Amino acid sequence: MYDVVVVGGGTAGVAAAYTAAKNGLKTLLVEKKIHLGGAITSGLVLPVMNAGKSEINREFFDELTEKMAQQGAQIEFEGNKGWFNPEVLKIVLDKMLLSVGVEIRFLSSVYSVEFDFNKNIKKLYLQQELLSECINKRYSNNPDVIRNLSPDMLLECLETIRTDNNESSLNERLLEPIETRYVIDATGNCDVGKICGCNFFENEFxxxxxRFIMGGIDMEKFAEFLRSVDDNREVSPVECIGGEVHLSTAYTWDKASPWALRPIFEKAIAAGDLTEEDSNYFQVFTVAGCPGALAFNCPRIARNVDITSVQDVSAALIEARGSILRLAEFCKKYLSGFEKAYISNIADDLGIRVSRRIEGKYLYTERDLKEGKRFENPVLEANYPIDVHSSEKDGSTLKKVGYYQLPIESLMAAEVNNLFVVGRCISADFKAQAALRVQQSCFSMGEAVAKYINSLT
Ligand SMILES: Cc1cc2nc3c(=O)[nH]c(=O)nc-3n(C[C@H](O)[C@H](O)[C@H](O)COP(=O)(O)OP(=O)(O)OC[C@H]3O[C@@H](n4cnc5c(N)ncnc54)[C@H](O)[C@@H]3O)c2cc1C
Structure with missing residues (x-):
């Protein structure tokens, strides 16, 4: 019996699991991939955007920053400490979570749930892509028996797998029953809520x-080039930190942002080196601890992709990888400093800004956010703008706002008493989510929910 099962070891999930275990709760973290970090590591999403100076539920982020700095995998740039090396982050997160006693289960997800009569989740059935040759052996490769294994039979098999790893091969799926008092859905798409039959807001995208990363860039040369074409240091900040050049720059096809790289993109489109769509959004950031590397916040697919459709996601991935190749060639041909650059990483997950948002005990709105409404039990206090990317030309907006708070009730599922939701799938309207989804706020959500559950036990 666990106190808490956190499903999803991404941005919000790691903060939740770490804080829960640190507070003495018996915590299981279930992650479908082979590493932690979610959007930051699988999606190569960096840096952690600065969401303000409030100290509410910032302990996890501060500790993470310190641990990353000890590994030479973090810098402070533009007053923001959240510039990380995403590969090292995977290792630091493993260590941090194990140090407080989180049990981590990779390659696993939730298959089904069992409720008690109060509509509390009583049991989760984990589906693991596990090592199950021994099941075949034990049950004589009989597919009918294997398909209908009882929980007891499965547990027996699990025991055998744990004690005899030589019997294993990674080719079968296995269901494992897990009892827990609380569940935190940190899957980004609210997969547990979906299995529980919760209601969602899910028609705005x-x-x-x-995202991808290029290495082999002569950063001093590129910085010099940027200084020569763009004197707007808000769009293109450049700084030397610890002997290394750090910078970022951006360009978008929207007319409202007549940024300095526009003529270069127009030239490349006219020459057939880029498509109009390739140029819809372009943003690069240096990567802490990786000299000569730039992380790209593009290509952005300029249409609404249905992330619940494997076919649509497959098409988007192929489209995006084609665009990455063109963008990389464009950089080498048109941007000084990229002459010897190469594609070093492509994200192993699509970056999803918004998908399902759960119907919670409180629906947080754009109005709450703009009015800076105060709450009795705030999860976070932040001032990150309302950042809406649009698939339409000239449709994107970035609206500055003052400090706002988010109530804990927006992280509680309306229909299931012991289910909490953290990260980008919380109970917020479309515009409010567009401000709340950044990583610093997601870390705070995870930390806040874990502390709240601790106060209930
Ligand atoms: C393109 C893009 C650019 C962005 N840029 C920035 C930026 O520069 N800075 C910033 O601060 N924020 C940025 N954001 C926002 C931010 O990165 C995300 O909103 C935030 O990281 C989401 O955190 P999360 O915990 O909700 O989800 P994630 O970090 O995606 O974590 C979800 C985790 O759950 C796992 N999972 C999913 N389904 C299951 C399942 N069924 N069972 C088990 N595990 C599961 C996933 O593998 C993953 O590890 C950006 C977002 C996007 C998409």
């Missing part, structure tokens, strides 16, 4: 992006 923002475009997806497949």
């Amino acid at each position: 923002q475009p997806v992006t497949l």
